[in-house]
Amino acid sequence: MAEDLRALEELDQIAGDLLRELSATGRRGMVRKIGIELRRDQAKRIADQKNPDGTPYTPRKKKLQARRTLHAIKFLYPAHGSGQPRLVLMKSWAYMGRRTIIGFDTQSGGERTFDRTKIIRYLPLEPGEDNRGSGRMKKLTVKQRAMFKKIRGPRFMRVKVSPDLLEVGFSGKVAQIANSHQQGKDHHPVRELIGFSQANRETVLDIVMRHFEG
Numbered sequence: 001m002a003e004d005l006r007a008l009e010e011l012d013q014i015a016g017d018l019l020r021e022l023s024a025t026g027r028r029g030m031v032r033k034i035g036i037e038l039r040r041d042q043a044k045r046i047a048d049q050k051n052p053d054g055t056p057y058t059p060r061k062k063k064l065q066a067r068r069t070l071h072a073i074k075f076l077y078p079a080h081g082s083g084q085p086r087l088v089l090m091k092s093w094a095y096m097g098r099r100t101i102i103g104f105d106t107q108s109g110g111e112r113t114f115d116r117t118k119i120i121r122y123l124p125l126e127p128g129e130d131n132r133g134s135g136r137m138k139k140l141t142v143k144q145r146a147m148f149k150k151i152r153g154p155r156f157m158r159v160k161v162s163p164d165l166l167e168v169g170f171s172g173k174v175a176q177i178a179n180s181h182q183q184g185k186d187h188h189p190v191r192e193l194i195g196f197s198q199a200n201r202e203t204v205l206d207i208v209m210r211h212f213e214g
Helices: 002-021 024-047 172-182 198-213
Strands: 073-078 085-096 100-105 110-115 158-162 165-169
Touching (some): 002 198, 024 165
Antiparallel strands (some): 073 085, 100 110
């Protein structure tokens, strides 16, 4: 292990010397290439829900378990929660806590959530409005439950480069959210979204060495 670390340190020095031989334009192009590859590595690690050291993210707190029902339900409900009454027919649904109903709304063609206190009136079921052939509530897979799905893509994870600087990270409101997890603030456990691992270091060295070998 010690010999491997010494070899990597020597490669660090060699890579640094090689980069200094490039022109400013050449260094900028090399740094951008490195940044894009590092962003890809960071995104994959976040998708795997792991910190840079390989430990798993602290999972979300478990939400209330849905208490599923077997019968259909029909009622009038304010459109968008406060608009004109609209018909809701759910053939696959469940209670979430005391106030919330979640289920497959046949009228809108998708899974929706309703506040029971806002239901205007329950309606009787017509013939055929039962559970046969109804839409089903889907059980989320591990990937669907994964945290940070939206922000790990290139739209939010940015690469900034100059001949002598590389930054991979977030900006604006997304940066605030990411930082609260990165630093373990606002009651969040520490989940490192951005970090430089040994594997990242080897990736950088490999890109530099292949460029000059080619």
